[in-house]
Amino acid sequence: MPTTWPKPRPDLQENQVHYVDGLECSEFDREVFTELREGGLTCVTVTCGYWGDALESMDSLAAWRDLARDNEDLIGIARTAADIERIAAEGRTAILLGFQNSAFLAGRIRFVELFADLGVRVAQLTYNIQNDIGASCYDDPDSGLTRFGREVVAEMNRVGMAVDLSHVGDRTSIEAIEHSTAPVAITHANAASLVPHRRNKSDEVLKGLAARGGVLGVSGYRNISGPYAESIDAWAEMVARTVDLIGVDHVGIGTDLGRKVTFEHLQWMRQGRWSARPQYGAGSASNPGKQPPLPWFPDTRAFPAKEEALRRYGFDEQSVAAVMGGNWLRFYADVLPQSSDQPSREE
Template sequence: MAAVSGCAASGAQPMAGSGADRDMIVVNALGGLGDPNHPGDSLVPDVSPRVLAEAHASGLTAVNVTLGYVAGPQDPFEASVNDIAATDALVRAHPANLMKVYTAADIRRAKDEGRIGLIYGFQNGAMMGDKPERVDTFANLGVRIFQLTYNPANQLGDGSMAPENRGITALGREVIARCNANHVMVDLSHSGEQTCLEAARASAQPVSINHTGCRALTDLPRNKTDEELRLVAERGGFVGIYFMPFLNPTGHATAADVVAHLEHAVNICGEDQVGIGTDGSVTQIDDLAAYEAVLVKEIAERRAAGISAKGERPDTYPFVVDLRGPDQFRKLQRLLAAKGWSSARIEKIMGLNFLRYAETIWGA
């Protein structure tokens, strides 16, 4: 969930992990670097000492950070270029902690050098306007992931909350072709079902759904049907499961729900096509009551902007209540191991599957 004025996430106290889990490559296919205790008005990462320390403590190797226009009155193209420039400046200012990811090899290098790889991504294709050639511009600026739609419809296709459930537009097909030519990921998170199916078939390269849940388990528009999941997997793509309220019909998702959606996704897609895209960061919330007040305001803003999804409510946290903070990745590993998953499968889910997919699209 990208906020109208920044993004929120939550945390818990870090815990020590075993040498094995510390050594895993952990790729969050959609997340962020931010401090929900001090939310800002921008999607540009927050790289305060605390945010960086807790991100490192979590074992995070690389994260797809949302930049640019999602919604609001600003010019989509200008806002997106400005976010890229601002994030580039942050990376230059923190070379010991951060690196910009262009290829799969950069993710491995981030791991080897103890840095956090930032994968630049969009969550709305509105900044393309009616000019598909802008894909070339943004690819040259280092954007590696292009999500076609957010929750509403745009000029490329219908989002998950667009009632008509129309497919990809002619312009959307041109944008997909440009993405393929520039070797950037086509992300179908937030898309409507018909847009997702048509876009997956239109793309000459495998596509991704970087942050979603399984509609077979929780029937909400932000989750993907088995048909969508299967098609993306059959074409060599990637599916990331989020840590969001949409995993449970009550809106109060738990770690057990994350495990259940991962298990279902693996059953449908196979263990080589599934990973995680939490849709959050790892910084701990110090005062949950104060955060709840911020959340009420954020949900009201999202509803007013027409970008809210069914299942978002002021009383539902945009995170999994018992799978949060710097220990979230290690705790998930422990829960999957307790389910009998092999260490090899867990390593795939935590990052190696995304890395394989990245090699397919970006190159090794």
């Protein structure tokens, strides 16, 4: 792995390779923001919460505003695709605010617009257990998208908030894809046909996602990547096999990187307040702990090594640019609002 990282990319010229991470769950501070810049990241979607109610979620968003102000030389919060371009042109990394659950809505449809007004641009419909929108990947049976879920998806489409299906059950995912009028995302998961795991996605879900213009963020997270986490070249093979499955225009990167995440953080992610018993998420009773960093991807400064691994595997320049970030940038241009003003709701 190189020890001298490339300089930050200052603009979004068409033929340039841009690095975009579809999802991170790190505990962000100035050190981590510096790593984003040293890795040349154009844009990163961050996790603002999992189980927090509306008030706790607003606390998280307020904290992110403080972080952005205190580190404005390194990052900026983006609300539109134009914001991503502007922030990158200024030599900073654009941050998209996201949640890995819809608990912040508190069952209130009008909160979709309110949280969009606060800058939320990505929301996962469910996390690791059934909610009032639909089923998680760990729920059996999956009862599908609820009536409230259909309203939430439609409202997210209207306000320009990307629908994320990463931890969502297959039936709920398929129905969300069919109901959505905009492309949807799976920000951090892999194909279950490559690595069988409940957190990964069936071919039916992935092909439906691609048919509607969506993007899958291929992850290197050990628990859901299996043998493809063993080396960076194995990861590149997983990317290539995913491209074979759904096409190069629908594959990006979603590291699910958890820099500075402790075991206590992991426990909160996995069980929140809903369970008094240990929950293992993508792990298991025999593999309960925090996964060690990948030697070939300890943090985002290693993004250039991913680009080189794709080239070694045989990806041409256009495909490298698409996977490293171009597909996410196109997705954001399609899905995010054109301006910060919300469109009117049709009667």
